Amino acid sequence: GAVVSQHPSRVICKSGTSVKIECRSLDFQATTMFWYRQFPKQSLMLMATSNEGSKATYEQGVEKDKFLINHASLTLSTLTVTSAHPEDSSFYICSARDRGLPEAFFGQGTRLTVV
């Protein structure tokens, strides 16, 4: 199957700093990528849909100025958590679709801890 690589897998940052998470499709082009947030023992919450070459579409309640998404190429989308606070600590997961296939492929996830 298609491979989606997410980096870093774990990051610890100080409150007030910004953190960038990368999501790459390794063997296919992804015009659309998705960013999710997962709280412990809960399901995935869609944060935004990232479209190559255009602005991301954010779900209701997600602050677009706090969670900056850039999808500059067909194989890379980035999520930047700006001015991070402890409540932003969570597991963030990206996914991408290979055109023509019904399923989405997921990255390994990033465990963000803000101290």
Place this chain on the structure above:
Amino acid sequence: GDSVTQMEGPVTLSEEAFLTINCTYTATGYPSLFWYVQYPGEGLQLLLKATKADDKGSNKGFEATYRKETTSFHLEKGSVQVSDSAVYFCALRVNTNAGKSTFGDGTTLTVKP
């Protein structure tokens, strides 16, 4: 809107027991259905899929059949192993909804030796 309801967990079974995790859905269009598995600290892996009614997805001994009449996609395995312990998510995707996937809440499975 689209939604997925799956059996609440946690589910604890002995090795070689039969597994069923129920999943039902509502969708505005004609969805594709999926089961994903998540191991601790990892992302989601596609376990199996079905794209039209009566399709049966299967992988690693797991099976699920797309039942349009009951809007269900129950996951089954005849004989579970300790290594099957994980969280299982049922999901759907409708082509008309910008490709977004809708997930159930997840069911935690623990298999004991």
